[in-house]
Amino acid sequence: MIYLICALYPEAKPLIDKYNLKKADDGKFQTFKNDVITLVITGTGQISAAIATAYVLTKYECHKADFVINIGICAGMLPVKGAYLINKIIDISSGRTYYPDMLYKSDFEESELFSGNSILSEGNYPLYDMEAAAIYQAAIKFISTDRISFIKIVSDNFSPESVKTVINDCLEGNISIIDEYILSCKKIADEIIATEASDDYIHLFDQLKQDFHCSVTMENSLKGLLKYACISKIDIPGIINNMKENEILPCQNKEEGKKALEHFRKQLF
Amino acid sequence: MNTLGNNYFNKAFSHIYVEESIKNEAAATSILMGFPNATIIYINHYKDIFCRANQNYISQQASHSLILARKTGTKIYKGSPVCQSFDNKYFYYTSCMMNCLYNCEYCYLKGMYQSGYLVLFINLEDIFDEVCEMLQEHPVYLCVSYDTDIMAMEQIFHLGEKWCNFVNTINQKSPNELTIEIRTKCGNQSNWENLKVSPNVIFAFTISPEYVIDHFERGTSSLSARLNCASSLINAGFPVRLCFDPMIYCKDWKTHYKDMLTKATASINFSSLYDVSVGSFRISKEYLKKMRHMLPDSAIAFFPYENTEGFYHYPSDIQNEMEQFLFSELSGHISKDKIFLWKE
Numbered sequence: 001m002i003y004l005i006c007a008l009y010p011e012a013k014p015l016i017d018k019y020n021l022k023k024a025d026d027g028k029f030q031t032f033k034n035d036v037i038t039l040v041i042t043g044t045g046q047i048s049a050a051i052a053t054a055y056v057l058t059k060y061e062c063h064k065a066d067f068v069i070n071i072g073i074c075a076g077m078l079p080v081k082g083a084y085l086i087n088k089i090i091d092i093s094s095g096r097t098y099y100p101d102m103l104y105k106s107d108f109e110e111s112e113l114f115s116g117n118s119i120l121s122e123g124n125y126p127l128y129d130m131e132a133a134a135i136y137q138a139a140i141k142f143i144s145t146d147r148i149s150f151i152k153i154v155s156d157n158f159s160p161e162s163v164k165t166v167i168n169d170c171l172e173g174n175i176s177i178i179d180e181y182i183l184s185c186k187k188i189a190d191e192i193i194a195t196e197a198s199d200d201y202i203h204l205f206d207q208l209k210q211d212f213h214c215s216v217t218m219e220n221s222l223k224g225l226l227k228y229a230c231i232s233k234i235d236i237p238g239i240i241n242n243m244k245e246n247e248i249l250p251c252q253n254k255e256e257g258k259k260a261l262e263h264f265r266k267q268l269f
Numbered sequence: 270m271n272t273l274g275n276n277y278f279n280k281a282f283s284h285i286y287v288e289e290s291i292k293n294e295a296a297a298t299s300i301l302m303g304f305p306n307a308t309i310i311y312i313n314h315y316k317d318i319f320c321r322a323n324q325n326y327i328s329q330q331a332s333h334s335l336i337l338a339r340k341t342g343t344k345i346y347k348g349s350p351v352c353q354s355f356d357n358k359y360f361y362y363t364s365c366m367m368n369c370l371y372n373c374e375y376c377y378l379k380g381m382y383q384s385g386y387l388v389l390f391i392n393l394e395d396i397f398d399e400v401c402e403m404l405q406e407h408p409v410y411l412c413v414s415y416d417t418d419i420m421a422m423e424q425i426f427h428l429g430e431k432w433c434n435f436v437n438t439i440n441q442k443s444p445n446e447l448t449i450e451i452r453t454k455c456g457n458q459s460n461w462e463n464l465k466v467s468p469n470v471i472f473a474f475t476i477s478p479e480y481v482i483d484h485f486e487r488g489t490s491s492l493s494a495r496l497n498c499a500s501s502l503i504n505a506g507f508p509v510r511l512c513f514d515p516m517i518y519c520k521d522w523k524t525h526y527k528d529m530l531t532k533a534t535a536s537i538n539f540s541s542l543y544d545v546s547v548g549s550f551r552i553s554k555e556y557l558k559k560m561r562h563m564l565p566d567s568a569i570a571f572f573p574y575e576n577t578e579g580f581y582h583y584p585s586d587i588q589n590e591m592e593q594f595l596f597s598e599l600s601g602h603i604s605k606d607k608i609f610l611w612k613e
Contacts, residue, residue, distance in 0.1 A: 087284070087310050099318055101325075102284045102308070103332040104277050110308055144325040188277050196565065224573045231568045232520075265573065269518070269587060 001060065002185055004039040005053055005070040005139075007131050010164075012041050014171040015071065018179060028055055036186055042131060046093070046117050049131035053138035065192035067147045067185040068139040071178060073155035073163065073170050075120060076127035078111065080157065080166070083174040084127060085181075086150035088112035091133035098136045101146040104188065106181050113152055123158045149185075151178060201226035204236060211240075211250040212264075213257035221261060229268055239267045278332035281370070284308045286318050286336045286386075296391035297337050303425060304335075314338075319367070319384045327563055329385030330372050340365070340390035344399045348412070353514065353546050355609055357410035357448075361403075365390050365428055366417035371454060372487040375517060375569045378416060380556025387417075389426060397435050400447060408445040412452065420453040421489075423460035433464045440469055452512065454486060456494025458501055466506040471543055473510040474499045476533060478525035481517045485569060492529060496536035503541045511537075513599075514548035514611060516591050518572065518583055523594060530598050539602040547595050548611030551582040 006012040009030065015021070021032035021039055029052045030041040038060055042052035057068070078084065085108035089098040092114055102110065114125040115133035132150050139148045153170040155163045171178075205226050209219050229236050243249040243260065251257040285307045291297045292311060301309065312318055315338035348360035367388040368378060390396075403409050413419065419428040432449055439447055452473045464470075474495050477485075482492055490498070503509045511533065519525065539545075550569070552560070554576060564570045574581035582588055592610060599608055 087308065097313070097317060099286075099310070099312070099321065101329065102334070103279060103328055105279055112310075140321075140323050144323045144328070145321055146325045146328040184277055221573070224571070228568065228571045228573050231566055231571055265584075268573075 001063065001066045002037045002182055002189070003056060003060075003062070003066060003068045004037060004182075005042060005049070005056075005068060005131075005135055006039060007042050007044050007049065007072050008167070009041055010167040011072045011171060012039055014168065014175055015039060015178075018175055026059070028052075031056060037182070042135075045130050046115075046134035050134040050138040053135050054141070057139065057142040062142045063193075064143065064147075065189045065196075066143060067149065067189060068135070068143055069149045069151060069182065069185065070132055070135045071151045071171075072129065072131065072153070073167055074113065074127050074129035074152040075123065075125075075156050075158050075160070076152075076154045077124055077157060078126050078154050080154050081170055081173050082109070083151060083153045083177060084109050084111040084113075086111060086113045086127070086132065086152055089132045089136055089150065090114045092116040093133070096133070098133060099145070100136065100148050100150060103146050104181075104184055106184070107177055108151065108181070111152075113150065119160050120158055121160055127152055127154065128158075149181070151181065201230040201236075208240065212261055213251040213254050214261075215254055215257075218254070218257060218261055222264075225261075225265055225268060232268075234268055239264065242267075281333040282307055282335045283332065284310060284334040286310050286312045286315070286334060288312055288315060288338050291337060291339050291391060294391060296393075300337060300389070300391070300426070307335075312336075315388055319382070319386060319388055321383070324384050325563075326379055326382070326385040333368075333370065334386045336386055336388045338388055338390055339392050340395065344396045345403065345411070352412070352415070353512075353548065353609055353611060355410075355510075355544065355546070359403075359407050360410050360412075362412040362415045363396055363400075364416045365393055365396060365413065366419060366422075366426075368416070369418050370421045371418055371489045373454075373489065374485040374487070374564065374567055375515060375550055375552075377552050377556050379563060380552065380559040381416070393428070393431055397439075400435075401439060401443065404439065404443040404445045404447055406445070408447070410448050410450070412450045414450070414452045418453050418455060420451060420455040420457075420460050423455070423457075427463075429460065430463050433467055433470050436467050436469050437465050440467075450510070454489040454495065456490030456496075456498040458498050461498070461502060461505075468506070468508060471508045471510050472499070472502050473512050473546075475512045475514070476529065477513075477517070478522075478529040480519060480521075480525045484519070485517060492532060493536070496533055500537050503537065508543035509541075510543050511545045513595055514546050515550035516548065516595065517550055517569065518587060518591065522591065526591075526595060527598065530595075530602075534602050539599075540604075542603060542607065544607040544609060545599060545603060546609040546611070547592055547599065549583050549588050549591050551580055551611075554579050554581060557581050 016032050019037050024031040024033045032039045040056040042049045087102050087110045113127040248260050251260050289311050315336045345361050345363050354360040423429045448469045450471045454475045479492050499509050560570045575584050
């Protein structure tokens with residue numbers, strides 16, 4: 001799942017249209033979804049951004065392969081309508097600095113971003129927003145640093161009164177480069193899920209722990225042996241059948257179980 | 270092993286993090302000149318990047334970012350009890366780099382560090398100064414390529430060359446002798462071209478079967494490249510150690526290790542070796558726990574090890590069989606007193 005975090009509906013609208021996202025039945029924050037993307041609108045400011053991010057990642061049970069991408073406008077001295085991938089977030093409220101990993105190829109220019117809690121009508125920051133630092137701090141509780149990205153588009157050079165008229169242009173004008181980035185994240189997430197280890201051994205474990213007459217300690221040993229055997233593609237059913245044919249399994253008591261478990265271990269090596 | 274397609278990832282060193290306090294130092298600027306296309310990001314302290322919460326070591330290894338930093342505090346450490354001391358009383362190690370360009374599946378660094386990024390400490394002179402102070406008191410045996418492989422990056426950072434020059438210089442004026450060990454899996458002979466030969470610089474090559482290299486030592490030099498390189502260094506006059514450590518259990522391990530020894534003995538005159546070491550894979554409980562979390566499909570991480578006082582190792586029967594097999598095979602090629610068998 002790709003989680004898109006936007007502060008305002010006008011920032012989200014081009015993305016909702018692009019990905020044909022449908023409004024989710026959710027009373028806390030406006031949320032829009034399809035099978036791949038979940039978009040949440042946080043409202044402006046650090047507290048709202050942190051709460052909404054934590055809320056959506058909890059509610060939809062964020063997986064380690066998922067990505068969180070904050071997409072939105074910002075003020076700054078860099079050219080208006082320029083889109084930037086953020087490599088450094090300086091929280092001017094706390095003085096702390098956060099560094100999202102920059103591991104994946106993209107066509108974005110990169111910049112640092114200053115993040116605060118109030119609207120600025122003047123400033124000399126290259127980029128300035130009111131949510132990124134909070135989103136990073138909330139997201140990092142759920143997901144690793146390589147899965148959190150910030151895409152910021154300059155809407156104004158610290159003239160907040162002009163923002164409303166350009167939000168749509170800022171997003172629409174950069175939608176193809178944003179789409180490319182989101183698609184890359186999706187492919188990486190798919191690849192991670194595809195290479196995840198199978199948990200087939202759990203099914204075997206439930207059957208075998210009784211046959212081995214396992215104590216708690218023996219259960220842990222059996223689970224470890226089964227996990228290793230599954231990863232190593234060892235023919236576990238073949239070994240078990242052989243043990244049953246030789247009347248080593250099922251065991252009648254714990255003592256027999258211990259001997260059978262040692263016999264099973266030796267068959268793996 | 271869980272690895273991702275490299276086509277999504279930036280090239281190694283596409284991003285370089287530099288501590289603000291060293292950005293104008295010659296050592297830093299000369300390294301940065303070697304990466305004209307890199308994005309430079311200034312940081313306060315390397316731990317701001319390296320010690321962040323919730324990092325993904327495996328992803329980070331697919332696109333190594335580099336951190337340039339200054340090493341502060343203690344720079345020389347006493348050798349770890351899980352490391353082979355080779356009977357050296359004054360056994361120390363230092364880390365002028367942290368992390369490795371290579372990606373060995375069994376590497377303990379995955380459990381030791383929070384980050385897969387490479388850290389290069391540019392103040393090598395400060396480490397040299399600390400070594401000089403120690404040499405006033407006693408001889409020093411110092412491992413300088415732990416927690417990294419400095420020869421893998423010799424073309425960029427020239428750390429091997431700097432250490433060799435230092436050893437040659439300091440041993441001419443110090444009251445006690447400095448001996449260093451440079452451990453490597455690199456077989457690129459051109460890395461050694463500029464190195465001054467010294468009897469006090471031991472190059473220690475990790476020697477593994479081709480099967481282990483192909484499956485578990487991603488990015489490292491082939492067996493034949495390592496052996497050829499070791500042979501050249503012996504001929505040049507360097508003391509050379511072969512480390513059959515860690516031995517990795519795999520199906521048909523005996524055949525793989527026997528084939529490896531056949532190749533090694535054909536390439537190298539074992540009587541010319543400084544010594545050899547033998548040891549099977551072992552790792553601390555804490556590190557293995559982290560490795561299992563990040564490598565959920567790794568047969569090495571999920572091997573059913575035995576735990577002895579906080580260290581996981583192969584079950585005693587397997588451990589003894591593997592180590593004794595290799596010890597016995599090696600005994601036919603090199604004097605037993607030159608074989609260091611790992612003992613807990």
